[in-house]
Amino acid sequence: MTAALRVLAAGPGSTIQDGGRHGYLRYGVTGAGPMDPFAHALANRALGNPACAAAIEVSLGGLEVTAEGGPVAVALAGGSFAVTLDGQALPPAVVVAVEPGAKLKLRAGQAGAWCYLAVPGGFDVPQVLGSAATHTRTGIGGIEGRGLMIGDRLAIGGASPAEVETGQIIAPLLERPAEAIRVILGPQDDYFAPDQIADFLAGPWTISARGDRMACFLEGPKLSHLLGYNIASDGIAMGAIQVPGEGQPIVLMADRQSTGGYPKIATIIGPDLGRLAQARPGTSLRFHVATHAEAVAARAAEQAFLSAAIPVEPLVRKRFSSEFLLSLNLVDGWVDAHKPI
Amino acid sequence: MRPRFLDAGEAALVVEFGTEVDPAISDRVLALDAALAAATPEGVRELVPTYRSLMIHYDPLRLGRDALVALVEERLAAPVAHARAASLWTLPCCYDEPYGEDLAEMAAIMGLSAAEAVAIHAGATYRAYMYGFAPGFTYLGGLPEEIAISRRTKPRPPHDTKVVLVGGGLSAIATFSMPTGWYVVGRTPERLYAPERPSAFLIEPGDSLRFEPIDVATFARLDARAESGEVIALRQTA
Numbered sequence: 001m002t003a004a005l006r007v008l009a010a011g012p013g014s015t016i017q018d019g020g021r022h023g024y025l026r027y028g029v030t031g032a033g034p035m036d037p038f039a040h041a042l043a044n045r046a047l048g049n050p051a052c053a054a055a056i057e058v059s060l061g062g063l064e065v066t067a068e069g070g071p072v073a074v075a076l077a078g079g080s081f082a083v084t085l086d087g088q089a090l091p092p093a094v095v096v097a098v099e100p101g102a103k104l105k106l107r108a109g110q111a112g113a114w115c116y117l118a119v120p121g122g123f124d125v126p127q128v129l130g131s132a133a134t135h136t137r138t139g140i141g142g143i144e145g146r147g148l149m150i151g152d153r154l155a156i157g158g159a160s161p162a163e164v165e166t167g168q169i170i171a172p173l174l175e176r177p178a179e180a181i182r183v184i185l186g187p188q189d190d191y192f193a194p195d196q197i198a199d200f201l202a203g204p205w206t207i208s209a210r211g212d213r214m215a216c217f218l219e220g221p222k223l224s225h226l227l228g229y230n231i232a233s234d235g236i237a238m239g240a241i242q243v244p245g246e247g248q249p250i251v252l253m254a255d256r257q258s259t260g261g262y263p264k265i266a267t268i269i270g271p272d273l274g275r276l277a278q279a280r281p282g283t284s285l286r287f288h289v290a291t292h293a294e295a296v297a298a299r300a301a302e303q304a305f306l307s308a309a310i311p312v313e314p315l316v317r318k319r320f321s322s323e324f325l326l327s328l329n330l331v332d333g334w335v336d337a338h339k340p341i
Numbered sequence: 342m343r344p345r346f347l348d349a350g351e352a353a354l355v356v357e358f359g360t361e362v363d364p365a366i367s368d369r370v371l372a373l374d375a376a377l378a379a380a381t382p383e384g385v386r387e388l389v390p391t392y393r394s395l396m397i398h399y400d401p402l403r404l405g406r407d408a409l410v411a412l413v414e415e416r417l418a419a420p421v422a423h424a425r426a427a428s429l430w431t432l433p434c435c436y437d438e439p440y441g442e443d444l445a446e447m448a449a450i451m452g453l454s455a456a457e458a459v460a461i462h463a464g465a466t467y468r469a470y471m472y473g474f475a476p477g478f479t480y481l482g483g484l485p486e487e488i489a490i491s492r493r494t495k496p497r498p499p500h501d502t503k504v505v506l507v508g509g510g511l512s513a514i515a516t517f518s519m520p521t522g523w524y525v526v527g528r529t530p531e532r533l534y535a536p537e538r539p540s541a542f543l544i545e546p547g548d549s550l551r552f553e554p555i556d557v558a559t560f561a562r563l564d565a566r567a568e569s570g571e572v573i574a575l576r577q578t579a
Contacts, residue, residue, distance in 0.1 A: 028472035235396025259473035295351035
């Protein structure tokens with residue numbers, strides 16, 4: 001029996017995602033793929049997979065899995081989820097071996113909305129139109145086009161290494177506060193007067209609770225249109241910020257439609273898509289204009305990091321660097337002896 | 342006329358030929374689409390033709406924006422050597438109950454009898470401008486004025502798969518079941534999205550379409566053949 005993961009519990013909204021379904025947007029097929037492309041790629045690369053291999057995108061609903069047929073190496077990266085392996089707490093970005101019967105649990109933690117769970121070679125699921133990415137609205141891809149459910153058995157595409165060094169993934173690029181998100185204006189910024197562009201950039205915007213993999217709804221100053229709010233439909237890139245009639249922007253994400261008919265005031269740059277995706281409802285943020293060159297440079301930095309070997313540090317340390325010690329919050333939890341408790 | 346080049350982030354470029362739904366604009370979009378598809382430049386990931394623009398998804402680490410713009414201008418200047426010939430498709434369509442659910446309602450609003458509305462819808466030749474919304478959802482221009490109804494102010498409950506719609510001055514074919522602001526006037530046995538076929542989509546943007554009215558019994562027969570994988574629609578090369 002080849003190794004597999006078995007789903008023991010799954011909240012709503014966890015799906016199989018690879019790098020996305022490419023080449024069919026022209027036929028109306030949604031690209032799907034990860035909400036946080038960098039974190040998805042990082043989890044894969046930590047195991048030596050291609051960045052676009054099929055992994056699990058774990059939602060705030062959480063996930064619990066075990067291994068079957070042999071130990072399975074697993075890499076996690078994304079939001080700061082609360083992770084335990086047989087009750088032992090692990091860092092949120094980590095490589096571990098899950099033994100048969102051991103329980104790996106992911107729950108919503110301190111921050112972040114999505115966590116990626118990669119396995120060697122990716123998950124072996126049937127491809128639809130060249131991709132394993134799940135799009136639940138049309139029931140395409142992943143496991144029968146749906147979210148993961150208790151009892152699902154997920155076959156592993158490659159062999160797990162004989163011994164996996166458990167370790168923390170060291171990736172400073174995962175630290176991406178949502179307060180400032182970079183955009184390039186357009187393609188329909190000329191549908192908005194300069195003062196409306198200024199209001200858009202001033203914000204602040206609050207992430208609404210009604211978002212999903214298709215769209216993130218923002219609440220803030222009401223924007224008005226110079227030239228009306230209906231346009232003959234054109235293409236929609238991931239991160240496009242469209243402004244419908246009521247003047248509250250909608251950011252179109254991984255499960256967006258390929259085309260649409262509202263003016264798009266700006267587009268979030270690729271490297272900042274994960275910042276928005278990981279921000280939970282209630283988060284306040286502002287947009288900043290980036291030049292095309294800045295966006296490409298940020299993209300190149302991500303690519304360079306992902307192309308090299310991903311640094312993984314052992315969890316059990318004999319020696320501690322001063323940098324590591326300084327990064328720990330050693331005084332947390334101290335009490336003032338003079339204050340009554 | 343030189344198109345406008347609009348950024349949709351750092352990894353997508355919109356080449357905009359106009360802002361209207363117009364066959365002449367669509368021709369220019371599709372000519373550029375064909376010219377780029379004939380020899381896809383290194384770094385171009387995906388082309389999405391719409392009514393009035395071509396969205397080019399690209400990898401800016403492999404193809405710079407300025408180089409892409411220069412390349413598009415070069416292709417626009419050169420005539421397309423092997424433009425794909427558009428096809429004329431004839432799709433069977435059952436306008437009768439239970440399939441043409443909203444036909445009577447639509448006809449009444451437009452001051453027509455149901456039979457008149459069918460004759461008008463089936464008498465026209467449509468242009469497939471673009472896909473969008475869902476896999477195989479086809480937007481069709483060329484809807485005659487007499488039945489050019491606005492969209493509903495409130496969406497109706499989910500319709501069946503493979504339905505023929507009118508609304509917002511257009512016609513459309515919807516491949517997936519969903520709520521809609523359009524009017525359901527008929528159902529075709531043909532599958533415009535069939536992922537198991539070597540080519541999952543039958544119709545290319547720029548193709549022409551006609552609907553051939555069929556009765557419920559014919560629909561049942563053709564539907565069984567279509568669901569077993571056969572292509573029912575007739576194709577002529579224009």
